[in-house]
Every structure is written in structure tokens, then in C-alpha cells.
Amino acid sequence: MRLLHTMIRVGNLERSLQFYCEVLGMRLLRKKDYPTGRFTLAFVGYGDESETAVIELTHNWDTDHYDLGNGYGHIALGVEDIYGTCEAIKARGGKVVREPGPMKHGSTVIAFVEDPDGYKIELIQTQSLAAELEKVAAVGSTA
Missing domain, CATH: 3.10.180.10 (2,3-Dihydroxybiphenyl 1,2-Dioxygenase, domain 1)
Known part of the structure; x- marks a missing residue:
């Protein structure tokens, strides 16, 4: 599946x-x-x-029009540059409802935008492939 x-x-x-x-x-x-x-x-x-x-x-x-109810959470999108992505979304007329920054009780950098019907979309800062490879190389060199 x-x-x-x-x-x-x-x-x-x-x-x-x-x-x-x-x-x-x-x-x-x-x-x-x-x-x-x-x-x-x-x-x-x-x-x-x-x-x-x-x-x-x-x-x-x-x-x-629909009432969103209280059971819906959000759609999540991974982005490599969350700050640049939020600025681009605003420039295109999108609504950022939570500016980028670390999530509460954690270090993952997130932001939220809202679609025209009020649905929330979470943006999650992902690491670039280069950063992931650097981490792997660093772990490998200490082994």
C-alpha cells in the first residue's frame, strides 16, 4: 500500500x-x-x-463555505529554506500565520500558512542533501 x-x-x-x-x-x-x-x-x-x-x-x-471542525490538523510540506519560502509565499499573496522558528519543546524549525478556506499547511525545514552528507561523513570519521 x-x-x-x-x-x-x-x-x-x-x-x-x-x-x-x-x-x-x-x-x-x-x-x-x-x-x-x-x-x-x-x-x-x-x-x-x-x-x-x-x-x-x-x-x-x-x-x-465549510466549517473546518476541530478534528482536522494540517498538511505538512518539507522545504529546504523555510525563511525564503515564507517570504516567497507572502510575495505571492499567501498568508503566513506562524512565522518560521523552532517548534515549542523542540528544535525543528516550522512555520504555518493558511489556504483561502482556512486549512493550515505546516512548512518544516528540511536539511539539504549536502548537509545530510556532511553529517554522515562526520559520523564516519569519528568511528
């Missing part, structure tokens, strides 16, 4: 596609209208669905 996608309901599909594609840099992978059901499905992501998990944006034509 593998994770295929996460579905979220959106009130305005074009606004959501603009956010996920233009602000977060995902690609629209496929989109299909279902007129008899009065809904549209749009799949967005950073890679092909055959290789990576994606997000399914579901737009029910007769609903323009």
Missing part, C-alpha cells in the same frame, strides 16, 4: 487552485467536472500521482 492523496473540500475552486499552484508552487495534475453530481475534483501536487501523494480539492458546486 501507499498513500495516494488527501481530500479537502473547498468553497471556491479557482481561488484554491491559484493558492496551491501559484502560491505554493504545485501543479494542477488533473481536473474533472461531474455535472450530474454537481461537483468538480482537481488534483494538485509536486510530482506525478504515480510517484507521490497529492491533494484532491473537491468543490461541491452548491457549497461555498
